[in-house]
Amino acid sequence: MSMTLMLIAHLSDLHLYTERSETGQAPPDIRYIVEQIVSDLLSLEPRPDLVVISGDLADGGTDDDYQLIRQLLTPLPMPIMAVPGNHDRREAMRRVLGGWLVGLQEGKFLHSRVNINGVTLLGLDSVIVGKPQGALCRERLNWLEGELRKAQPLTFLVMHHPPFMTGNPHWDAYSLIEGRERFRQIIDASPKRILCGHIHQPLHTQWGPHYGAIAGSPAFQYNLVPGSAATPIEHNVSYCYPLHCCQPDGSVLVHLRHIT
Numbered sequence: 001m002s003m004t005l006m007l008i009a010h011l012s013d014l015h016l017y018t019e020r021s022e023t024g025q026a027p028p029d030i031r032y033i034v035e036q037i038v039s040d041l042l043s044l045e046p047r048p049d050l051v052v053i054s055g056d057l058a059d060g061g062t063d064d065d066y067q068l069i070r071q072l073l074t075p076l077p078m079p080i081m082a083v084p085g086n087h088d089r090r091e092a093m094r095r096v097l098g099g100w101l102v103g104l105q106e107g108k109f110l111h112s113r114v115n116i117n118g119v120t121l122l123g124l125d126s127v128i129v130g131k132p133q134g135a136l137c138r139e140r141l142n143w144l145e146g147e148l149r150k151a152q153p154l155t156f157l158v159m160h161h162p163p164f165m166t167g168n169p170h171w172d173a174y175s176l177i178e179g180r181e182r183f184r185q186i187i188d189a190s191p192k193r194i195l196c197g198h199i200h201q202p203l204h205t206q207w208g209p210h211y212g213a214i215a216g217s218p219a220f221q222y223n224l225v226p227g228s229a230a231t232p233i234e235h236n237v238s239y240c241y242p243l244h245c246c247q248p249d250g251s252v253l254v255h256l257r258h259i260t
């Protein structure tokens, strides 16, 4: 493995919209918050090598929503990789962002494959059309299995719906409802780093040999209390995004960048 220091910024759940917020929860000033994130990314020296977005780029997913996303993120000089979330729309996302996102694969799913500086990143489309929950059907897991045969030892998997438990029964019922077991069998041959969204609260887990991380949302965040069965409610807390720093020795540091 030949690797130099590589920085991966993990964003998620931007929930950008132009006319109408599908959730009704994304604040009208979300585009300005995203501009602050872009400013922070541009202020870093060395610059991150890659930005990954683990779904819910849009809050409804019209062509105009994706045009806005593209316009806001265009100042970033580094490649951007993204998977869809349950508030995205595959057709519009591919139509507007298809030639612009890095590593996007052809076909009905919006999977991605990126090899950069000795690291492999695979983006998995876990969307079930019309449902908040996610699925990894046989076709998607077969794709993953084939890709993992060609992957570098340091591999990141990016997907909207967490395949691991979050510690909250409400969210676990709204996460990946199909394919968890086979997904785990497929990836278990070597440790992976799994980056997710959907939960709108930062969370880290050691899941068997794998590291898993959920990034918070700059649009709105939930108060997920560990061990509580209560339905999480929104709360107003500061936002931060993780910066994964892949070291030449194969280890990975995770720094948090706070946006005020």
Ligand SMILES: [Fe+2]
Pocket (backbone or CB within 6 Å): 013, 015, 055, 056, 085, 087, 198, 199, 200, 217
């Ligand atoms: Fe979301």
